Structure formats: C-alpha cells, structure tokens
Amino acid sequence: MMSNAVSNIGMVRDKNEDSFYVSGCDDPYKLYIVADGMGGHNAGEIASSLAVDAAKQFFDKYYVSLQKTDDMIEKFIREAIANSNTRVLNESQLHIDESGMGTTMTLLLIENNKFYIGHIGDSRAYLIRNNTIEQITEDHSLVTQMVKEGKLSIAEAKYHPLKNIITRAIGVDMDINIDVYIRQAVQGDIVILCTDGLSNMVTDAEILEEYTKCDIVTASNNLVECSNARGGYDNITIVAVKC
Template sequence: MIHCARTDKGMVRTNNEDAFYLPEGEDKPLLFIVADGMGGHKSGEIASRMAVEEISSHINHSFLVRGSGNETMQIIKEAFYNANIKIYRTSLQREECSGMGTTATMALFKDGRVYIGHVGDSRAYILRDGCIRQLTRDHSLVWQLLEEGRLTLEEVRCHPMKNVITRALGVDENVDVDLVEHEYKKGDIFLLCSDGLTNMLEDKEIRDIILGAESVGAAADKLIEAANSCGGFDNITVEIILVD
C-alpha cells in the first residue's frame, strides 16, 4: 500500500478539530482513520483525538491475522463502542467537554478485503477504472431527506442544514455503527476524508484531482488546496491509499 494523509484548518476556523491515524509499522494492521470533532471550547479536538486513539488501540491489540471477516467486523464494532462510551463519559465528567462528539470513518485492509467502520458524515470512497464511488452513507439530516426523495443531490449540496448530523460518537451512551466490506485489487485508490473536503468539492472534482496527480502525496496536497480555494469553510482532512 502507498498512502499519505494531510490535514488543514481551512481558511475560516482558528483551530483544527480533525484527527487521523495511519499504520504505525509493518507489524501493525493496515488501518486508516479520519475523525471530525464537534463541540465548544476546543472539545471537538478532544473527541476526535480520543476516537482515533481508542479505535486504533483496540484494533491493533485485538486484530486477528487469520480471523474471519465476521470476527474482523466484530473487532471494529467493539472499537467504535469503546470509543463512544469513553467520549460520552468524558463529556459528562468534564464541564468543558459537555456536548462534545465526533465522526469517525476507518478502513482496515486484510486479505484482499477492506473493512469499513463508519459513524457521522466523514466519508470513504473508492476510485476504480476512472470512476469514483462513495462507500459510506452520510449520517446527516440532508442525506436522510435525500434518501426519502425530499431533496435532490444538488439541493443537498447547498442546503442550510447540510452540517446537521444525525449520528456521532460520544453524544449518547449507545451508538449504531455502519459496517461495510468491499474487495480491493491492484490499482484501486481509496479516499477517507472529513466533510471539509466534500462540502467544498463535488465527487467529480475530487476524482479528477486524484487521477491527475503524479503521486498520492501530490493528490492530497491538491485536494487541500482546491478546498481552500473554494472557501475552506471547515477543517479539511484527507487520507489516500493506493493499492500497489
């Protein structure tokens, strides 16, 4: 795997509430995480960092090299549950963290399959044969209205409530986690990103930038630059993984 990550506070925010994780060594699972925190007094930064730390720690310690797909999915689900309850309890115990939460989207590559865990409106994409496809569904109000046929995709992009999410880690004692399994092959490109990217750029623009770049690092830099050129209204984090 050839991979990279970039994060930027954008053009408007004074601090960066995003967090991310990359594999820490050849003996560790091929795990990638993006989290986008929310909450006042910089507690969003705390929530996203806790999510990344808890999810990566649990998966790194529980990962089964020869485990089945179902066992891998169960480990991912446990990792999200652990992160959720720790963030939730911290928000109750520390006044400055009250109401904090975070999205979390992760991808774990194993034996020709990628296992995705997802809560919130950060996204996972696959680029294959010149096409881009979103692998996750946004847990947001506008996405719900889109699925109900009450909004069009274009209306979703400019809706005043597009940042209202319906599911996040840490806002309740319990959380539902979306789990997705997908095969991968040589030449596939995977993208994990916060909504600071997808609120600024359409999928086609993201695809064209990635496919037109000379390397994954250059692609990540150009995505950040393009999102900022369009306003950079939020923090922007991207992880790109090329299956080599």
C-alpha cells in the same frame, strides 16, 4: 501499498478539530482513520483525538489474536468504534467544559485482500477504481435523510442550510448505530477517507480527476488547496491509500 495523510485548518476556523491515524510499518494491522470533531459542540478537537486514540488502542490490544474472518472482523470494527464512543462519553461526563462533545469516525482496515470500512457520521470513504469513483459510505446527516425521503434533491441537499446537522455520531448516546462495508481490493485501487471540509467544497468528479492524473500526495495537496481557494470554511483532512 502507499498511504498519505494531510490535515489543514482551512481558512476560517481558529483550530483544527479533525484527527486521523495512518498505520506505520511496525503495526500488525493496516488501519486508517479520520474523525471530525462536531462543530457547535464543546471540545470537538478533544473528542476526535480521543476517539482515534481509543480505536488504535483497541486494535493494539486485541487485533493480533482476532480470527480474521469477515464476520469476526466486522464485529471487531463495531466493538472498536463502540469503545471509542464509551471513551468520549466518559470524558465528557468527567469534565463539564467538555460536556456534549462528539465526533464522526470513518475507519479503514485492509485485511484478506479486502477493505473493511467502519463508519458513523458524515465523513466519507471513497473508492477509485478503473477511472471511476464510488462513495462507499452514506452520510449520516439530516439532508441525506431528507433526500432518501424524497423531500430534497441531491442538488438541493448540497447547499441546504441544514447540511451540517448529523444524525449519528460518537459521544452523543451510549448506544450507537455503526455501518460496516466490505469490498474486495483490486491492485491499483485508491481508498480516500475525508472529512466534510473536503467533500463540501469539491465534487466527486474533481476528486477522481486529481487522483487519476497525480500521485496520491500531490492529489491530496491539490484538493486541500482547491478547498481553501473556495473559502476553506472547515478543517480539511484526507487519508489516501493506494493498493
């Protein structure tokens, strides 16, 4: 198994509000996370960093003793992300200059030869398999909701002025709605976690092309360069894992 992470400030922002985590060889789990501090809110970079750190600490404390069934892992992922939510909320209440901060989170755990993905917000998880790409996660955004309601086409949604408004996030409410997806892993699969600084600037087909013709390090770097060449309007973070 190979993994790689790249995070880039982009061409416009004055700070990087994205955070990520990639498991090392000493970890008792295979855990990968991306988080995007909410634009327009205070201290987005603090929110994303706190959320990632809280999730890792939760895994460090409880994962070894967890019963590794699908149901228990799904419950555990929900609890880990909820713990991150509590951590961000508590911090924002303690410091007035951090009030209202929030973050997305998309988390990948590999266990039992399966991908377990926890998700809230509009960062994404993609699966590349057999020269095809699938967006596993659903964006929790206003325009995605409008597409589902038939008010917008997919093409209209991509360039809609409200596309950056998200409907679910860590740090906004005490009770949060978390999606969990489970997929069987197949040798050669590539899972990509990314923030919307990538997905807003390149197409799914372009992501597929890069990862099918290049190694994951080169592909990720090429996609960052492409996003920046097209304006780099947001921070760009990619975590890629190849089985």
